[in-house]
Amino acid sequence: MPDSKMDETKKKKKKTAECCGYPISIFFIVVNEFCERFSYYGMRAVLVLYFRYFLLWDDDLATSIYHAFVALCYLTPILGAIIADSWLGKFKTIIYLSIVYAVGQVVMAVSTIHDITDANRDGTPDNFTLHIALSMLGLVLIALGTGGIKPCVAAFGGDQFQEHQSRQLNTFFSVFYLCINAGSLLSTLITPVLRAQECGIHTQQQCYPLAFGVPAALMVVSLVVFIAGSGMYTKTAPEGNIMGSVCKCIWFALNNRFRHRSDIYPKREHWMDWAEEKYDKLLIAQIKMVLKVLFLYIPLPMFWTLFDQKGSRWTLQATTMTGDFGGFVLQPDQMQTVNPILILTLVPIMDRIIFPLIKKCGLNFSPLKRMTVGMLFAATAFIAAALVQMEIDKTLPNFPSSSESQLKVVNMHSESLIVTVPSQEPLLIGSFEVQHTSKHTTAVSHWCFTISSHVVFPQSSPDYITFDQQDIRLAFNTTPEINKDLSLIKGSRQTLIIPSEPAEMYLKEDIKSKPKEGKNAVRFVNGWTAYLNITNLESSLQPSETSNYTLVSQGMRKFTLTDGIQSCEFSRKFGFGSSYTFLIPSDLFSTDCESIKEIEDMQPNSVHMALQIPQYFLITTGEVMFSVTGLQFSYSQAPKNMKSVLQAGWLCTNAVGNIIVLIVAELGKLPKQWAEYVLFASLLVAVSIIFSIMAYFYTYIDPAEIEAEILKQQETDPDKKKKKETLEMEEKENEQEIKQTKI
Numbered sequence: 001m002p003d004s005k006m007d008e009t010k011k012k013k014k015k016t017a018e019c020c021g022y023p024i025s026i027f028f029i030v031v032n033e034f035c036e037r038f039s040y041y042g043m044r045a046v047l048v049l050y051f052r053y054f055l056l057w058d059d060d061l062a063t064s065i066y067h068a069f070v071a072l073c074y075l076t077p078i079l080g081a082i083i084a085d086s087w088l089g090k091f092k093t094i095i096y097l098s099i100v101y102a103v104g105q106v107v108m109a110v111s112t113i114h115d116i117t118d119a120n121r122d123g124t125p126d127n128f129t130l131h132i133a134l135s136m137l138g139l140v141l142i143a144l145g146t147g148g149i150k151p152c153v154a155a156f157g158g159d160q161f162q163e164h165q166s167r168q169l170n171t172f173f174s175v176f177y178l179c180i181n182a183g184s185l186l187s188t189l190i191t192p193v194l195r196a197q198e199c200g201i202h203t204q205q206q207c208y209p210l211a212f213g214v215p216a217a218l219m220v221v222s223l224v225v226f227i228a229g230s231g232m233y234t235k236t237a238p239e240g241n242i243m244g245s246v247c248k249c250i251w252f253a254l255n256n257r258f259r260h261r262s263d264i265y266p267k268r269e270h271w272m273d274w275a276e277e278k279y280d281k282l283l284i285a286q287i288k289m290v291l292k293v294l295f296l297y298i299p300l301p302m303f304w305t306l307f308d309q310k311g312s313r314w315t316l317q318a319t320t321m322t323g324d325f326g327g328f329v330l331q332p333d334q335m336q337t338v339n340p341i342l343i344l345t346l347v348p349i350m351d352r353i354i355f356p357l358i359k360k361c362g363l364n365f366s367p368l369k370r371m372t373v374g375m376l377f378a379a380t381a382f383i384a385a386a387l388v389q390m391e392i393d394k395t396l397p398n399f400p401s402s403s404e405s406q407l408k409v410v411n412m413h414s415e416s417l418i419v420t421v422p423s424q425e426p427l428l429i430g431s432f433e434v435q436h437t438s439k440h441t442t443a444v445s446h447w448c449f450t451i452s453s454h455v456v457f458p459q460s461s462p463d464y465i466t467f468d469q470q471d472i473r474l475a476f477n478t479t480p481e482i483n484k485d486l487s488l489i490k491g492s493r494q495t496l497i498i499p500s501e502p503a504e505m506y507l508k509e510d511i512k513s514k515p516k517e518g519k520n521a522v523r524f525v526n527g528w529t530a531y532l533n534i535t536n537l538e539s540s541l542q543p544s545e546t547s548n549y550t551l552v553s554q555g556m557r558k559f560t561l562t563d564g565i566q567s568c569e570f571s572r573k574f575g576f577g578s579s580y581t582f583l584i585p586s587d588l589f590s591t592d593c594e595s596i597k598e599i600e601d602m603q604p605n606s607v608h609m610a611l612q613i614p615q616y617f618l619i620t621t622g623e624v625m626f627s628v629t630g631l632q633f634s635y636s637q638a639p640k641n642m643k644s645v646l647q648a649g650w651l652c653t654n655a656v657g658n659i660i661v662l663i664v665a666e667l668g669k670l671p672k673q674w675a676e677y678v679l680f681a682s683l684l685v686a687v688s689i690i691f692s693i694m695a696y697f698y699t700y701i702d703p704a705e706i707e708a709e710i711l712k713q714q715e716t717d718p719d720k721k722k723k724k725e726t727l728e729m730e731e732k733e734n735e736q737e738i739k740q741t742k743i
């Protein structure tokens with residue numbers, strides 16, 4: 001940094017107002033971060049639902065675009081850091097990119113107003129292309145904004161502290177992290193509630209404009225708060241195109257090293273020293289500092305690969321568990337809020353109790369050691385997740401493999417039927433009853449036939465089901481006897497519905513995995529003599545027809561059945577993740593719906609979501625040790641003119657982790673989920689061992705001290721003038737290049 005500029009900064013630093021040892025400007029920065037994180041996580045909480053239920057995308061497209069957006073948000077920090085450190089400085093970069101961000105949020109909120117294209121006022125947009133285009137534009141702007149400002153805000157916060165405030169500087173990063181999580185916690189609780197409201201000009205629909213509008217408003221507040229602190233900030237001016245100089249210096253060092261590869265040339269301590277002929281010692285030393293830290297970051301994405309699965313695999317795991325806590329019911333996706341809640345409690349505990357205690361015990365718990373231990377905590381979290389998964393697996397239904405089929409027979413005929421399957425006991429199926437046989441595999445290797453075994457009804461009269469090698473054949477004791485050949489779908493569960501007229505029997509595919517989001521799948525078989533309208537079903541049910549599954553949430557659910565003349569109500573309490581087929585008998589209305597029979601296609605979840613708390617506790621403890629420390633470390637080890645760049649490098653580890661999750665999700669899973677968890681835990685243990693070895697060879701530095709020393713040396717260095725001239729020439733060349741490109 002030119003000496004005049006450094007003096008200017010020093011002068012400004014002296015003027016900063018303090019409160020309890022902290023610069024007052026910090027208040028504006030942490031409030032800004034709180035609002036920004038509220039805005040980001042609030043918008044993210046309803047994004048997939050917006051894709052799925054407003055834009056009507058399928059699950060795969062919705063989740064892919066969502067993950068691509070998250071990855072982009074953690075890649076754009078590089079851009080923000082380059083703009084800040086090489087061109088605008090952190091303050092202006094934060095302001096300009098926050099404007100981009102707020103505009104993005106507003107565009108996103110506008111894209112969710114269905115009325116803007118709903119000319120026929122039917123409640124659905126008429127021009128999806130416009131809504132998609134607007135939302136994609138909004139998301140790109142948001143990604144640019146949120147990612148762009150992220151490395152700058154943390155580094156800008158650090159810049160506010162003076163040399164004598166190093167203890168406060170460390171606490172700042174913890175408070176900064178607390179604000180991130182307080183903002184994200186509040187918004188992930190609030191925005192889904194806002195979405196569930198109904199609003200609209202012509203028709204009332206789910207209120208996405210409010211769910212996206214409130215985060216947009218918070219982003220504007222964030223910007224206003226940041227500008228309000230303007231007069232109090234310590235603003236370090238950028239030192240020209242530092243990133244351009246860094247790239248050129250590295251390129252020159254590599255080239256020069258290659259040109260002098262022969263043994264006749266004496267070796268130099270570091271390959272970057274080959275830039276000494278042309279470049280300033282200070283720049284070379286600064287590049288060395290950054291490269292050393294970036295090298296250390298190579299194994300770190302693995303931590304985020306595990307961490308980011310909280311939102312995907314762990315939430316899926318929660319959908320196979322029960323969230324009934326007695327007084328309140330927790331939905332599977334709400335389990336994720338345990339992470340920010342724990343952050344809010346664990347950060348102060350670590351900072352105030354655990355770390356000071358470790359220090360008192362005389363142990364040197366250096367930042368890199370903390371990060372290694374953080375990784376080990378995350379690995380144990382995955383072992384805990386594997387143990388929970390094993391418990392869940394014990395309660396899951398025995399789904400057919402890809403070479404098996406499962407069949408269940410439902411008899412809605414007025415008389416009992418008997419079914420025989422070769423090499424099995426004959427089965428009696430009473431009228432309006434269900435019969436399931438135990439698993440049976442035929443001798444033919446490519447054709448496995450399994451009949452599930454949930455409920456066993458008493459057997460009384462003999463009749464037969466037969467099946468040949470490819471298909472099954474059913475014979476019924478009706479006059480004349482009915483024979484039916486059926487082809488079962490491999491890897492599927494099917495129900496054979498035998499209606500009041502057995503000759504019209506048909507197969508209906510059953511649900512073959514746990515219903516989504518912990519909901520319950522229900523369907524009805526209409527044994528009533530006329531069509532029926534049932535609440536929650538898409539269309540009316542013809543006589544003998546079986547409806548498709550419809551998903552209902554946990555709790556007491558009421559169904560009204562009507563044939564247009566008579567009606568009755570049927571209520572049932574549901575747990576999580578169950579599936580039922582309800583048989584509607586011919587005496588439906590005379591029994592006031594009481595005679596409806598239920599078949600449990602799938603048991604409700606029985607393992608409690610509270611069992612996930614240990615894994616959340618472990619991963620969050622790991623996060624506090626890894627992420628908060630990483631943030632501090634990236635700031636403290638960066639040269640003053642590349643603080644944002646190193647913050648961006650740190651955030652990049654998160655982006656790469658996210659991308660790995662995407663790839664892993666695409667590549668598919670191990671057959672057993674618990675095995676996948678153990679695999680990830682083992683990989684992270686291996687990576688943390690590698691990281692600890694790398695950390696062992698890392699020497700902590702005080703960049704400011706090194707920089708001051710080099711500057712002092714250069715004062716007396718006769719070569720200094722020459723190198724300064726070269727640098728100035730370079731800068732002029734740069735400027736000319738830029739001018740020419742503009743022309």
Ligand SMILES: CC(C)C[C@H](N)C(=O)N1CCC[C@H]1C(=O)O
Pocket residue numbers: 041180181184185339340343623627654
């Ligand atoms: C996922 C939580 C809502 C937030 C998380 N605990 C967290 O603070 N972060 C995850 C990535 C880095 C950091 C953030 O800056 O959001």
